[in-house]
Structures are given as structure tokens and as C-alpha cells.
Amino acid sequence: MEDALQFELVYGLMDADNNLLANNGAKLFKLTFRKTYPRAGEEQYRRIIFLKNKAEIEEHNSDPTQTYTQGVNQFTDYTTAELDAIYADLRIPYASKDIQIKEEPIRRGVNIDWAEAGKDYPYTAKSEKCKTNVPGTTWTISSYTDSSKCDDLLNAISLGPVAVAVDFSGLYGYKSGIVTKCGTTPSSGSLLVGVTDDYWRLKQSFSVNWGESGYFRLARGNTCAVCSIASYPTI
CATH class of the missing domain: 3.90.70.10 (Cysteine proteinases)
Structure with missing residues (x-):
């Protein structure tokens, strides 16, 4: 839980700068959750998924009709289909x-x-x-x-x-x-x-x-x- 909390605290500072978020957000995520991507091209693939999921999390949390909140966690660089398969x-x-x-x-x-x-x-x-x-x-x-x-x-x-x-x-x-x-x-x-x-x-x-x-x-x-x-x- 400390990893997730640390990530969100730092992200709170980064959200004010969208360019910084786009350029460095995935790197910070990788560091915080100790992610490794050994296959060629995988890091770029995971970065795209991460940024897409991060945007969807923000959209969900900004919806006043939602009854629960979402957050960045160890699964944010995976698609729902990939997670369902696991x-x-x-x-x-x-x-x-x-x-x-x-x-x-x-x-x-x-x-x-x-x-x-x-x-x-x-x-x-x-x-x-x-x-x-x-x-x-x-x-x-x-x-x-x-x-x-x-x-x-x-x-x-x-x-x-x-x-x-x-x-x-x-x-x-x-x-x-x-x-x-x-x-x-x-x-x-x-x-x-x-x-x-x-x-x-x-x-x-x-x-x-x-x-x-x-x-x-x-x-x-x-x-x-x-x-x-x-x-x-x-x-």
C-alpha cells in the first residue's frame, strides 16, 4: 500500500503539468511498482496502455454519479482482456x-x-x-x-x-x-x-x-x- 500511496502523492504534483505526465508518468509508475519489461517493444506497449488507463481512471473519478473510486495500481499497464485471461x-x-x-x-x-x-x-x-x-x-x-x-x-x-x-x-x-x-x-x-x-x-x-x-x-x-x-x- 505504501508504493501506491507514494505514487499517488507524487502524481498529485504532476497532474498540474500534462506534458510532464505524458512524458514521465509511465517511468514513475514503472519505478514505483518495480516493473520490468524484458521483451523488445514491451515497454512502449505498456506505456501506451498505462496512459490510456490513467485517463479512464481520471474520467471515472470525475463522474459524480460513481459510487466508488479507481486508482493507479499494479494492473494499470495491462488491458482488461489481459487481466481477465489471468x-x-x-x-x-x-x-x-x-x-x-x-x-x-x-x-x-x-x-x-x-x-x-x-x-x-x-x-x-x-x-x-x-x-x-x-x-x-x-x-x-x-x-x-x-x-x-x-x-x-x-x-x-x-x-x-x-x-x-x-x-x-x-x-x-x-x-x-x-x-x-x-x-x-x-x-x-x-x-x-x-x-x-x-x-x-x-x-x-x-x-x-x-x-x-x-x-x-x-x-x-x-x-x-x-x-x-x-x-x-x-x-
């Missing part, structure tokens, strides 16, 4: 079709955050086996339950974090706030860690440099199809 790889047979979003009554009076309670595991950026038996505990994961309704998801999150799938395309530039509009095709796995009357809070595996220290928020209801494909363990 991260939108959900492998569930029925996830390839648009989910029929049905309006459900929103149950009020809830405030749960397992991340604040220290109940979600830190992201390690490596493949590991599921922790079915944790030393010092007496519980094991014997099975799991799938759900596809927001009310069921609310019941599940009351017991602990829940694995969900969301339509994440277009959210790579997320910085802060509550997303209210997005697609309906689940494409990426996330961990639901909390809920309030206004939003679901989710953890994404992009490190603390992304979003709200690694987390993002979706408006209550089936925003981004968050309720449509969920799974939680039976302990």
Missing part, C-alpha cells in the same frame, strides 16, 4: 452463462466483519493445501455447502468467511468505495469476510497494495452476482 478463470460449469439476478428482500440490522476479528487467513501468494486440520484445534472440515441466494449467504457469513464468485471484469482499478453496478457473470473467486446493511466486504488475492488494503465492497443484494455461487465448509 484472473477471470472460474471453472464452474454453469458459471459461463449470465446469472439471472433476482431481487430479494435485504435483511437489515447486520454488522459482521471476520477480517477485523482476525478470522481470515493472510494471503501468501502461493499454492497451498486446504487447512482441514489446524494444530491446536479440535475441528475438521468434513464437507461443504453450496448456496445461490443472498439470504442463504447472509446466514453463512454469520458463521464465518465464505468463498464466493463475482463478476470482477472492470474492477481491477478499484481503489475504494461501494460498487453498485457491474456484470452478472461470475468470473473470479473471492472471500466474503463481512456484511453490513449497506455492503458486502470481500477479500481479493491482489495484496494489500490493491483496493482498500486488499479488500473491496459491493452493495447489498446480488451485486456482481456475489450471492449466486457461494460455498462454505461443514465443520
Whole structure:
């Protein structure tokens, strides 16, 4: 998060000079996020994408109708198509079709955050086996339950974090706030860690440099199809 903050502080000084932004912005981005481009022509290609995405971020943030902000992060030199090819790889047979979003009554009076309670595991950026038996505990994961309704998801999150799938395309530039509009095709796995009357809070595996220290928020209801494909363990 310090890298992203440092970049934005410096960029705040640079925005007053558009020529400086165009000439040196990509270089500063490369330095801040420790980017390397070993292939011939790749740096120029990434520079063009970066400047295009930076302009779109500024346009988004200047729109008073938007409910969340975007920011420069480790993905700003990639296209959405490239990022989808890497991260939108959900492998569930029925996830390839648009989910029929049905309006459900929103149950009020809830405030749960397992991340604040220290109940979600830190992201390690490596493949590991599921922790079915944790030393010092007496519980094991014997099975799991799938759900596809927001009310069921609310019941599940009351017991602990829940694995969900969301339509994440277009959210790579997320910085802060509550997303209210997005697609309906689940494409990426996330961990639901909390809920309030206004939003679901989710953890994404992009490190603390992304979003709200690694987390993002979706408006209550089936925003981004968050309720449509969920799974939680039976302990």
C-alpha cells in the first residue's frame, strides 16, 4: 500500500503539468511498482496502455454519479482482456452463462466483519493445501455447502468467511468505495469476510497494495452476482 500511496502523492504534483505526465508518468509508475519489461517493444506497449488507463481512471473519478473510486495500481499497464485471461478463470460449469439476478428482500440490522476479528487467513501468494486440520484445534472440515441466494449467504457469513464468485471484469482499478453496478457473470473467486446493511466486504488475492488494503465492497443484494455461487465448509 505504501508504493501506491507514494505514487499517488507524487502524481498529485504532476497532474498540474500534462506534458510532464505524458512524458514521465509511465517511468514513475514503472519505478514505483518495480516493473520490468524484458521483451523488445514491451515497454512502449505498456506505456501506451498505462496512459490510456490513467485517463479512464481520471474520467471515472470525475463522474459524480460513481459510487466508488479507481486508482493507479499494479494492473494499470495491462488491458482488461489481459487481466481477465489471468484472473477471470472460474471453472464452474454453469458459471459461463449470465446469472439471472433476482431481487430479494435485504435483511437489515447486520454488522459482521471476520477480517477485523482476525478470522481470515493472510494471503501468501502461493499454492497451498486446504487447512482441514489446524494444530491446536479440535475441528475438521468434513464437507461443504453450496448456496445461490443472498439470504442463504447472509446466514453463512454469520458463521464465518465464505468463498464466493463475482463478476470482477472492470474492477481491477478499484481503489475504494461501494460498487453498485457491474456484470452478472461470475468470473473470479473471492472471500466474503463481512456484511453490513449497506455492503458486502470481500477479500481479493491482489495484496494489500490493491483496493482498500486488499479488500473491496459491493452493495447489498446480488451485486456482481456475489450471492449466486457461494460455498462454505461443514465443520
